[in-house]
Amino acid sequence: MSARSTKRPQMTLDDFEALERGAPETVTLEFIAGKLEVKPVPDGDHAEIAMWLLLQCMQRRPDLALYPEQGLAVEQYRAGRARPDGSLAPRGSFAGKGEWADPSEVLMVVEVTSHDSDTDLRDRPEKKDGYAAAGIPVFLLIDRDRHTLTIYSEPEGGTYLLDPAFAHGTTVEIPDPVGITLDTEPLKDFAT
Template identity: 65%
Template sequence: MTPSADQPQMSVEEFEELARVAPETVTLEFINGKLGVKPVPDGDHATIIMWLVRQCMQQRPDLDLHPELELTVEAYRSGRARTDGALAPVGHFAGQQQWSAPEGVLMIVEVTSFDRDADARDRKEKPLAYAATGIPVYLLIDRDTDSLTVFSEPENGIYQQHPTYKYGDTVPLPAPVDITLATEKLKDYAH
């Protein structure tokens, strides 16, 4: 039987206990009832996140991009995602628990890793989980295709818009983010 939100591999509580005791070299997620292992970021991955942090701070100093934030996702908050970045108003996550609620998050960022699960995890499962949660924008920086996909307008659990741009393009992030990314620098990190 394939795990799903209706027939999960384990309960959310069991997942949280497993994630609590997992070694630092393992990053666990629980999306659509399935346990997933997310690779530890490499140097280019971390550098891309810092590139994005700087662009966000310059254009929207009223917002913080929180790297590696843990969020409850999916309907009824039955999923757990370790995001590469979560954009929210300054101070938004103060006082929240380890697995933060998604309300108030304006954008989620994921940067693909070079592993066999990236396609299912970052391109299929996470857009559905983030849209179901109502997060307005999901930015996927795809290192396999040297592109950025901007998912927006979540409706009925699906992002209605998802244009893709190549590294070097000017990338507009829609409201409520309202940031324009100059992506020429990403070419330096292409493989």
């Protein structure tokens, strides 16, 4: 167990959920690794990347939907709460599930980095570990600072065993159970 995982959470899960319910619509809160996180409001390039991926997924896997900002209950050991930029799951997976859904039907989560001081810790190690702990098969990190896509897959023991990174502009294979190919050339225009 890492030193990080032995620290006490900042608040209880009930306190977090009460705080999140009362937050204004312009603020998105998450509870990652026992800490309250404020997710920044996306900029236009962030939105364009999300739309690019949404269209790619719809064209290649019409049986699935890429749900934006769906709340997921992750990190069994800390009862974390995350709102990925996208959650790829069979259509209808979140009907009647409430604000913080069980991620068991999610095939892939997506995060697009933001240009803020917390993105390095929040999007790269903390959320990755939470998604792996929840058993989500694939985590796609679209990193605008590094101009890469990293595909984390094969979760085991709270970590992903595979994590190849690809430069924007390359053709990328997202492994099963997603099983799609992405031409990432358009990302060069939005990764500024």
